[in-house]
Every structure is written in structure tokens, then in C-alpha cells.
Amino acid sequence: MLFSSISFLYYFLAAVLLIYFIVPFKAKNLVLLIASLFFYFYGEPIYTLLMLATTLSSYIHGLLIDHFRGTKWAKVFVWTSVASSLAALGFFKYSDFFISNVNNLFGGSIPLLELALPIGISFYTFQTLSYTIDVYRGEAKVQKSFVRLATYVALFPQLIAGPIVRYTTVEEDLSSRTHSFENFSCGATRFVLGLAKKVLIADRLGDLIASFHASDEKSVVFYWIYAFAVFLQLYFDFSGYSDMAIGLGRIFGFRFLENFNYPIVSKSIAEFWRRWHMSLGSWFRDYVYIPLGGNRVSKWRWLFNTLVVWMLTGFWHGADWTFILWGLYFAVFLVLEKFVLNKFFAKIPRVFSHIYVVLVILISFVLFSANGMAGAIADIGGMFGAGNLPFWTRETGYYLAGYAVLLVAACIGATPLLKTAVLKLKEKSRIANNVINVLEPIVVVALLLVITSYFVGGSFSAFLYFRF
Template sequence: MSYTIDVYRGEAPVQKNFISLAAYVTLFPQLIAGPIVRYQTIADQLNDRKETLDHIGKGIRRFIIGLGKKVLLANNVGYLWSEISTSNLSSIPVLTAWLGIIAFGLQIYFDFSGYSDMAIGLGKIFGFDFCENFNYPYISKSISEFWRRWHMSLGTWFKDYVYIPLGGNRSGTFKTLRNLIIVWFLTGLWHGASWNFVLWGIYFGFFIALERFLLKDILLKISPLLNHVYVLLILIIGWVLFYFEDMSQVVIYLKSMFALNNNSFIDNESVYYFLNNIVILVVSTLAATPIFKKFHDYLMKKEKFNTLYENVVVNFNCFIIVFLSTAYLVDASYNPFLYFRF
């Protein structure tokens, strides 16, 4: 669609080489889930790109980072959610319900951002520069900011091909609201032909509209911590709506989260889940923030250490990630990407 639209608008040249067009349509590094690579972004690269050892090296490192996210973080934190989501949802304690859905939020982030890193890395190996798809979305202080950081290529796609052509925010409050509803209805439907996805899209569209028209000034005045708590609460509830296709299960799980099923706050199983998964939860939470990247960038700027750090420490870390991921995959059975469903 982006090729057809971009050519129609005159924003990209007509591709007269069938092989180049076929290469774009079947570009396997990003084909299944993302990032969504628009034609005009790589139109020049299809016919004129260079594969260098530097690009290949950077691509391999990026691929390994994505592999580690998927295999070492997403899969392991996902075990907690798998156990909790298959139990009796109406009787699980409050702590168990919150632990489970937090684990799912971390799992789906590292699963999808890991895939995107692997796709970007593979593209770089073949001489392509794909757009970034995630920018630490869980540090956001508003829902609008979260969606500027999460699956950025999808948000940009809907903005440029749906929201702006409908008039964007240039035609008054009513039409802006209408455009937002249409975009978020389509965003939900894009993830799957099920009512929970449609409601999930409208749910976030509602909060984005609320922030645009009512909460914008309020969010600027309150403390960043309260902003962050507000965002995480909305996201966690949204993940419940996203995961369960059966709306009755959505209601049951939400009631368990807020102790409305006559369920206890904590039990021995909750303590077991917490203590048994505290390490992976802490590591995953820290990895969802820019703390490791900032430390990496700091060392790269130190002239005394950057060469040693890049050539020895970074490469050694990549080797460890590959070793641990391979050992894990050999022992495991089937490891699909979650976002292949959507």
C-alpha cells in the first residue's frame, strides 16, 4: 500500500525494475511484524546500497541484542504469565493478578522490540537502514508519548496515510476527535479481527483524546512520578484487554486485580511466584529503561576506554548472549514471536 500511495502522491519514484520491487515486497527481515518499512524510506537503497564490514558487524551486534531480548528476557518472564493466565482467574489473589499482567507487559515488549532489533540488524547486514521501532516506551509520562515510542513505524504509518489525509487536527475539535477515533479503531482492528482488539484500540484512542483536549495542562503541572504511575496503570489495564479475546475473561481478570472477586490479596502461591521470578522481573524492568544504554554511551565517550570497551567488552557480551540463547533454544521446544499473531 505504501508503494502505491507514495507513487500516486509523487513522493517516491516509480520502480521500473521488477527485481527491486520484488525485493521490497518480500523484504524478509521485516516482513512479518515490523518495523513497517515504507517504500519511500528505502527506494534509493533498493538500487544503490553498500554492504561493508562495518555495517555487517553492527548488524550482527544488533541482531544478537534482539535475540537476547526475545530468548533470555521475553521467554523467561513469559513463563510467569503462562502459569498465571492458565489458572482459575476468578480466584487468583490480587498480587498474583498484578504480577501476571506486569509480566505479560514486559514479555510482549521484549518479544516485539527484540524481533524489531533482529530485523533492523539483518537489514543492516544486507546494506539497508531500517527505521527504529521502539524508544523505551515504558518511561513515558503520557499515553500519547507512549504511542510515540511504541511500534513507532505503525504510528507513523497511520498518521501519514490515515490521520493527516482525513484532516488531522486542522479542522476543528469535532473532526479532530473523529479522526482520532477512526485511526484508533483501525489500529485495534489491525491487530486482529476480534472485539477485544477493537475495544483496545478505542480504549487508547479515548485516553489520547482526553489528554489532547482536557488533561494536557494537568499532566504538565503534576509530578513526573504521578504521570508515570498514571501511564503504567492505563497500560496494565490495556494489556488485559489486549490479551483476552473472551470479554468475560477480561472482566474476571480485572475484578481479580482490584479484589472484586472476593479473592484474597496474597497467598503462599503469590509469594512463590514473586520470590521465584523477582530476578527476571527486576532485570527486565531495568532493561526496559535507558539505564544500560546510557552506561554504554558513557563508556563509548571515554577516550581511554572506548576502543577496549567496544572491541573486547561489547564483543564478549555478544558472545555470552549467543551462548546462553543457543543453550536455551536447544533445551526449549517452540519459541514463536507473540506479535506474529497480530
């Protein structure tokens, strides 16, 4: 089920809110679990069983690890837990990638499995992994209630597109959490803002991207407009989804960690990844990078660790060489920054480091969105005029003029300018705070009306991060 749909907003959410706030606290987790399973079943009836099996496996492994704590069996069970979770992920997400590469390499003809990718499998697999590993490390208590653990894994606000919520983040909330007007109102506002980012900005930029692909009159400038549109669309789509997840979680009393922190203002690629998809970055840091030795190792070992982590980060996003290359592309810049660029940028005005980051990420997301390696080479080449591409065409002017307001608004919206201004106003003046408080419900209703109008107009589209 899509958040950006009438069925979610006016059927599912309405019913869940009503039932959830009527039942006593003891039954709330069960209500959320049943609702979440229905939410998943609605989009993936058969794969609901896979998700339940993964959860059951984690539940049993958690109990076994706890039971055999201090013995070698605990280690065995954490490894079988990791292996079984990764086997399921590998089978459903990566088997065709490996088969086609084996076929290409050895001239074989092993038939592809052509399995449909279970929605959200990358997210919930990483969540269950974090649970069993944290139980093994003693950082989380074992969960003896299957309902609670299943509620954590299946929790519909974050089930299919993240953020990757660690078990330790919601461990306490699962057994006791606060329901208040403050939580509900902050959650509702955050949810509506996220929905607006997705429907009013990301999907509209998606129209521009579709027009670019359909165009026979591309130009160098059009390729750069496309690059901006791709980055901004991904940002507003994914951060919008994260806002919705965090907002819905808050309505139900859960506190999820932030997933985005205005990555466009970064001054280095290392900073960018501390601000972009933070839950994934921190997951790889805590469960792959640090166990490999982190940065407390020799220079060459650190280089190896970095390449492994970023190759896996790219591969997590999709079963294609472009994603692996995308991850390694960032690894190269992180290495360059550590040894060369940071020293260089420290000596020159800060604006140049911003320009550097914007250039690197624009190219990276063109690569990310490309249709295979050949498409990636063509798209990135187009940005630099490869193939005698004209600098400007009439169609470029049409689309630039048509989308100028949206692109400028999206660029401003991707920075913390508006949020900072509102917070400063609220802090400095009591009157301003009261005026903003009066405006907030009006803005929420106005946005809901406009968003609904887009649903009715039939212009919703699938979230981009579903395919991961």
C-alpha cells in the same frame, strides 16, 4: 521460519550470508528475493502465492499510476490498488469476524470460513499500500524492476513481524547500498541482542504468564504481576523482533527506521505511541489521520478522526472486539490528555505522569491479551480484587520470588538506563570505549551460546506478533 530457531540461525542464515556476500552486487537483490521467498515458503507454502500476487498487483498498479500520472486514471488506479490490497487482508483476516457478528446480530447461521491467517499479511499489505500511495503522491519513484519491488516486499528480515518499512525508506538501498564491516558488525550485534530479548526475557516471561493462567490460587497481587509480565513480554518480544529485523537489514546494507524507543519512560499516552510500534503509528498518521484532516479541523471532526484512527489501529492487531476496544481505550486517553490531563500533569511532579502512563498501559495490555470480552472483564476485575479475590496467596509468593530477578532485569532493560550508561562511558573515556569494544564480541558469542542452549533445550516459542 522463526528467527529463534536452529534452522534459521545455522542453516538458513549461514547459507544466505555465504551466497549473498559471494555473488556480485547485481545479483544480490535476486539472492535476497529467492531467500526471502524460501523463508516464507518454509512456514506458509501455499500463501507464498498470495504474497507474490499482492506484490504483482502493487507492481502493476505502480506502473499504471505512473503512466497515467496527472489524469483521473491515476486516482482510479490508486483506489483499485488500495481496494485490492485491503480486500485480500479483509478476506483472510477479518471474514470470520464479520460473519460471526452478522450471525449474532441477525440470528443467522452463515458458516465460518476458518481460513488460516497468512503470516505477516498485515505487515506486507501495509507496505505495498505505502508504495502505491507514495507513487501516486509523487513521494516515491515508480519501481520498474519487479525483482527490486518484490525484494522490498518479501525482504525476510522484516517480512513477517515488521517493522512496517516504507518503500521510501529503502528506495535508494534497493539500487545501491553499502556493505561494510561497520554495517555487518552493528547489524550482527543488534540481531543478537534482539534474539536475546526474545529468547532470554520474553519467552521466560511467557512461562510466568502460562503459570498464571494455570493457577488455581490467583490473588490481586498475582494479577498485577501478570499485568507487568504481559506488558514486558510483549515489549521484549516485539522490540526484540524489531531489533533482529533492523540488525539483519543492516548486515545486508539496508537501513530500517527504529520501531521502539523505550516506551516505558513516556509521560503521556501520546508520547507512549510515539515510542511504541513507531512504524505502525506513523503509517496510520500519514495514510489515515492526515488524509482525514488531522488536527487542522474542528474539535468534533478531530474527535471523529481520532476515534477512527484508533479503532483501526486496534482492529489491525486482531479480528476481535477486544482489539477494537483496546484501540478506542487509547483514543479516550488521548482525548482526555488533550483537553484535561496534560494541563493537570504539568502542575504536579513528573513521577505522577509516569505512574499514570504505567497504569494505563498495564490495563491496556491485559485487555489486549484477554481471551474475549468476558476474559478481559475478569482479568481487569481481578487486578482490583473483583470476585472476593484474596490479596495474596502462597502461590503468589512462590512466583514473585521465582521471577523477581527476571522481572526487575526486564523493568531495567525496558528503560534506556543501560544504553545511556554505555554510550556515556564510551564518550567520556577512550579507555572505557576500548574496553567496551573488547567486550562486545565476547558478549555476542556468549549470548549466541546461551541462546543456542535454549533452542537445543527445545524452549523456543512462536513470536507473538505473528498472529497479526
